[in-house]
Amino acid sequence: MRCREVEALWDELRSEGMPSLRDAVKLHLLSCPPCQELYEEYEGVAFCLSSLATPEPSCDLSKKVVEHIADMRIKSRIDPVQLATVISPIGKLYVGFKENRITFIAICRGEGVAKICEQVEKRLRRQVVNTDPPQWLLDTITSFFHTWKFDDSHVDLSDLTPFEQEALKAAAKIPPGEVRSYTWVAEAIGRPKAARAVGQAMARNPIPLLFPCHRVVDSSGKLHDYGYGIEMKARILQMEGYRATKP
Amino acid sequence: MSVLAPLLREFTVPPAVQPAPKTKTQKPAPSIERFESIVDDYQRRLYGFALRMTGNREDAEEIVQDAFVRAYRALGKMLPEQRAELRLQPWLYTITLNVTRNRLRSKKPTNVALDALADPDALLRESNEGPAQPEAIVERDADMALVEKALLQLPMHLRAAATLRFIEGRSHPEIAEILNQPIGTVKSHVHRAVRILRRILGPQIGRIIPQGANLHALS
Numbered sequence: 078m079r080c081r082e083v084e085a086l087w088d089e090l091r092s093e094g095m096p097s098l099r100d101a102v103k104l105h106l107l108s109c110p111p112c113q114e115l116y117e118e119y120e121g122v123a124f125c126l127s128s129l130a131t132p133e134p135s136c137d138l139s140k141k142v143v144e145h146i147a148d149m150r151i152k153s154r155i156d157p158v159q160l161a162t163v164i165s166p167i168g169k170l171y172v173g174f175k176e177n178r179i180t181f182i183a184i185c186r187g188e189g190v191a192k193i194c195e196q197v198e199k200r201l202r203r204q205v206v207n208t209d210p211p212q213w214l215l216d217t218i219t220s221f222f223h224t225w226k227f228d229d230s231h232v233d234l235s236d237l238t239p240f241e242q243e244a245l246k247a248a249a250k251i252p253p254g255e256v257r258s259y260t261w262v263a264e265a266i267g268r269p270k271a272a273r274a275v276g277q278a279m280a281r282n283p284i285p286l287l288f289p290c291h292r293v294v295d296s297s298g299k300l301h302d303y304g305y306g307i308e309m310k311a312r313i314l315q316m317e318g319y320r321a322t323k324p
Numbered sequence: 325m326s327v328l329a330p331l332l333r334e335f336t337v338p339p340a341v342q343p344a345p346k347t348k349t350q351k352p353a354p355s356i357e358r359f360e361s362i363v364d365d366y367q368r369r370l371y372g373f374a375l376r377m378t379g380n381r382e383d384a385e386e387i388v389q390d391a392f393v394r395a396y397r398a399l400g401k402m403l404p405e406q407r408a409e410l411r412l413q414p415w416l417y418t419i420t421l422n423v424t425r426n427r428l429r430s431k432k433p434t435n436v437a438l439d440a441l442a443d444p445d446a447l448l449r450e451s452n453e454g455p456a457q458p459e460a461i462v463e464r465d466a467d468m469a470l471v472e473k474a475l476l477q478l479p480m481h482l483r484a485a486a487t488l489r490f491i492e493g494r495s496h497p498e499i500a501e502i503l504n505q506p507i508g509t510v511k512s513h514v515h516r517a518v519r520i521l522r523r524i525l526g527p528q529i530g531r532i533i534p535q536g537a538n539l540h541a542l543s
Binding site for chain 1: 363368372384393397467468489514515518521529532
């Protein structure tokens with residue numbers, strides 16, 4: 078073995094596996110004084126690192142975490158999502174809401190309400206209670222399908238991460254009937270390299286339609302993908318007045 | 325074989341954190357119902373890791389809190405079979421590292437962070453009312469602060485590899501799992517980290533090694 082090859086294997090000497098490799102490294106080191114010297118320096122650095130004191134967190138860290146999580150649990154139990162069914166121009170919608178803010182929309186694909194409840198519980202970590210749609214909710218949905226816009230005082234993204242919230246709010250700035258790329262959204266929120274993360278945020282959008290992830294497409298202009306199928310994406314865009322331009 | 329023994333004599337560094345015994349009675353799959361015990365079991369080592377990565381106590385605590393909240397949410401969304409297969413420790417390290425990365429990306433480390441680490445009190449974990457420290461201990465604290473500063477000068481991916489390997493005492497396959505990298509890449513990152521640290525610390529390494537340790541065990 079050459080010195081360079083052996084150098085890359087020094088760390089094997091502290092590993093349990095591959096005894097033959099360890100022996101080969103040892104043999105080389107014993108016969109090569111320059112390597113020995115470097116190896117000792119290497120082990121010296123390892124020794125320095127392993128000698129660092131194990132830092133102690135403040136004594137209430139564990140308590141703070143547990144309390145925060147207990148709060149989350151209580152919030153989830155005492156502040157459930159109400160779920161109502163609304164008929165829209167694209168079919169039946171299941172709409173989740175808390176007080177007078179929408180937190181979840183699912184386009185019905187024939188699955189039962191139990192399946193939707195499960196989805197809401199998973200995505201928003203809240204219990205779900207079935208209810209009739211209140212008037213403000215019907216008005217919000219009806220108005221959306223007329224104007225393709227919505228009043229943001231009637232939506233609630235607070236169960237999402239800050240990044241997801243920013244990405245969805247940026248997507249909501251895309252005018253109806255137009256499309257923008259994932260990169261455009263990433264740039265709009267000041268994270269130009271986060272186009273893939275934007276894609277994830279769009280895929281996990283709990284309030285599709287209102288937060289128009291359907292207006293976010295490939296940089297080539299292809300519709301890319303949609304949770305309810307690419308045909309549904311095309312259909313909603315077409316209803317909004319979007320005309321795909323052929324490349 | 326005995327002729328080879330000196331090689332490992334002085335410099336075999338024990339893992340900083342005792343690895344969990346391998347053949348214990350099978351633990352129940354991690355769940356949100358027993359999340360408090362997960363917090364108790366892992367908060368100290370995740371905090372240590374976050375502190376080495378950021379060099380700042382407040383940041384490290386916030387990172388650990390954030391990481392646990394994310395872990396809790398993710399666990400709540402997992403199917404029972406996913407939870408049964410989950411390797412909790414590497415998973416928690418991965419979450420902590422991701423939170424750290426996000427945080428450091430938006431906040432460049434400053435000299436303030438380095439100053440905080442150079443505080444011997446913070447390193448010794450002893451109250452100010454304690455007995456006066458012998459000179460040797462004070463000197464040693466200063467040396468350790470140098471090592472901590474040097475570690476913080478590494479690029480984040482090398483710092484993570486070196487911290488997990490030498491401070492957390494994780495194996496190459498474990499690090500590969502935590503960092504989601506091939507084992508070869510991990511080995512190379514560990515090696516590069518040490519090379520850079522060797523350059524930064526230079527002759528001070530010799531001073532830090534305790535007296536009696538033979539630096540030229542092979543000659």
